[in-house]
Amino acid sequence: LFLFYFKDSSELSLNKCSLLPYNHYWITSKRIVTPHGVISGAVEVEGENIVSIVKEDDWRRKSRTGQVIDYGEAVIMPGLIDVHAHLDEPGRTEWEGFLSGTKAAAAGGITTLIDMPLNSYPSTVSTETLKLKLEAAKKRIHVDVGFWGGLVPENAFNATALEALLSAGALGLKSFMCPSGINDFPMTNSSHIKEGLSVLAKYKRPLLVHAEIQQDSHLDIDDGKDDARSYSTYLKTRPPSWEEAAIRELLAVTKDTRTGGPAEGAHLHVVHLSDASTSLDLLKAPKDNGDSITIETCPHYLAFSAEEIQDGDTRFKCAPPIRDAANKEKLWEALMEGHIDMLSSDHSPTVPELKLLDEGNFLKAWGGISSLQFVLPVTWSYGRKYGVTWEQIASWWSERPAKLAGLDLKGAIAIGNHADIVVWEPEVEFHINDDYPIYIKHPSISAYLGRRLSGKVAATFVRGNLVFKGHHAPAAWMSLPLLL
Numbered sequence: 118l119f120l121f122y123f124k125d126s127s128e129l130s131l132n133k134c135s136l137l138p139y140n141h142y143w144i145t146s147k148r149i150v151t152p153h154g155v156i157s158g159a160v161e162v163e164g165e166n167i168v169s170i171v172k173e174d175d176w177r178r179k180s181r182t183g184q185v186i187d188y189g190e191a192v193i194m195p196g197l198i199d200v201h202a203h204l205d206e207p208g209r210t211e212w213e214g215f216l217s218g219t220k221a222a223a224a225g226g227i228t229t230l231i232d233m234p235l236n237s238y239p240s241t242v243s244t245e246t247l248k249l250k251l252e253a254a255k256k257r258i259h260v261d262v263g264f265w266g267g268l269v270p271e272n273a274f275n276a277t278a279l280e281a282l283l284s285a286g287a288l289g290l291k292s293f294m295c296p297s298g299i300n301d302f303p304m305t306n307s308s309h310i311k312e313g314l315s316v317l318a319k320y321k322r323p324l325l326v327h328a329e330i331q332q333d334s335h336l337d338i339d340d341g342k343d344d345a346r347s348y349s350t351y352l353k354t355r356p357p358s359w360e361e362a363a364i365r366e367l368l369a370v371t372k373d374t375r376t377g378g379p380a381e382g383a384h385l386h387v388v389h390l391s392d393a394s395t396s397l398d399l400l401k402a403p404k405d406n407g408d409s410i411t412i413e414t415c416p417h418y419l420a421f422s423a424e425e426i427q428d429g430d431t432r433f434k435c436a437p438p439i440r441d442a443a444n445k446e447k448l449w450e451a452l453m454e455g456h457i458d459m460l461s462s463d464h465s466p467t468v469p470e471l472k473l474l475d476e477g478n479f480l481k482a483w484g485g486i487s488s489l490q491f492v493l494p495v496t497w498s499y500g501r502k503y504g505v506t507w508e509q510i511a512s513w514w515s516e517r518p519a520k521l522a523g524l525d526l527k528g529a530i531a532i533g534n535h536a537d538i539v540v541w542e543p544e545v546e547f548h549i550n551d552d553y554p555i556y557i558k559h560p561s562i563s564a565y566l567g568r569r570l571s572g573k574v575a576a577t578f579v580r581g582n583l584v585f586k587g588h589h590a591p592a593a594w595m596s597l598p599l600l601l
């Protein structure tokens with residue numbers, strides 16, 4: 118698979134994209150999150166990889182070479198892998214772009230980001246348009262970036278075109294079952310999806326689906342009774358029945374992904390599940406019975422509830438919508454019990470003008486949450502009262518996303534893996550106000566502006582390069598597609 122790397126490894130010796138001058142070093146801490154538990158000890162990095170992991174007792178006894186960076190009691194975790202972010206470049210760079218987006222990612226402990234095929238212009242639906250993405254990202258990324266391709270009516274019945282897109286490096290495909298809000302990214306129906314899955318089966322790669330199907334809305338938005346500034350008006354326009362309808366249709370095709378089925382090898386990933394009632398319940402049995410399905414939800418569905426969204430505060434408009442507090446509780450329960458597999462940001466920014474913050478019209482504003490830099494502290498801050506552990510965070514944000522995207526050398530602090538590491542301090546609180554360094558292009562639309570969070574990112578390593586430690590590595594980024 119192609120992953121678009123930010124640095125040519127052959128140039129590591131004259132490395133300007135690392136804030137560390139060493140090629141071989143040890144990171145020590147009392148709290149290192151490994152697949153075998155949290156240990157006190159040291160992680161040895163050489164070049165791009167983790168070459169050993171030792172517990173404290175052995176570490177003391179061992180003679181060693183290489184520099185030592187002691188992080189004390191800070192938590193050392195695998196870097197986060199955000200499988201769902203819209204960086205909007207090329208074509209809508211004024212909305213975000215690779216430079217600011219990956220800068221925010223690095224500051225937030227995200228070491229790999231998979232870019233969605235829509236909101237840029239053109240959409241990533243062919244080898245030619247994927248090439249435009251690669252060109253745009255060149256020398257402009259602070260973390261590893263991969264790309265999903267788009268499954269749209271135009272390419273769905275063209276297996277040759279889809280295969281070319283996957284061979285050119287798309288890590289999988291993404292489609293919408295309702296209007297996406299982007300003209301050159303039309304929605305697919307289940308026959309398109311079935312075709313897509315049959316091609317993906319060969320490549321053993323996933324289809325990510327925005328699972329909402331438009332139902333008759335009971336709201337007549339023209340009768341003047343419903344205030345477009347009120348969040349409840351927006352909520353009524355996208356009831357859980359939209360998610361339910363999409364999931365019912367999807368389950369008719371995911372049977373094919375079972376062992377021995379016609380699309381064995383393909384996988385369906387339901388993005389940003391919001392409805393924790395019937396939509397989730399419908400997925401449980403097929404998932405347990407061998408349909409190849411995973412489910413993601415996003416921090417904003419876990420942090421916020423409809424009741425607390427103020428009139429006109431369109432920063433919180435997204436689709437599917439943030440539902441009531443009871444639904445939020447059920448989402449946490451499903452996550453803790455393992456029915457929801459992973460988290461992603463669905464960072465989907467725009468320019469402040471299109472968020473209509475002054476007018477506050479929920480029906481007309483751009484739908485999309487801006488959150489990229491804060492997903493780790495948000496997961497931790499809002500999850501603490503449910504007893505969330507660092508190992509769970511590593512599973513939701515690193516291990517399972519790596520598996521979904523087929524990134525064999527990522528997702529865990531393990532020998533041989535890429536040295537993709539976040540160092541963070543769970544006990545440190547901070548207030549996201551106007552003085553706080555926010556690296557996304559438009560801080561004013563950030564959903565977390567004004568919040569107090571705990572869990573501060575101290576340092577981020579991407580394949581052995583220290584890319585962030587309160588400030589970013591100054592860099593003229595080299596980039597190249599690399600065969601994993």
Ligand SMILES: NC(=O)N[C@H]1NC(=O)NC1=O
Binds near residue numbers: 327435
């Ligand atoms: N086009 C786009 O990014 N849409 C996203 N925004 C959102 O809130 N949900 C989405 O799917």
Ligand SMILES: [Zn+2]
Binds near residue numbers: 327388389436
């Ligand atoms: Zn979506």
Ligand SMILES: [Zn+2]
Binds near residue numbers: 233463
């Ligand atoms: Zn999205």
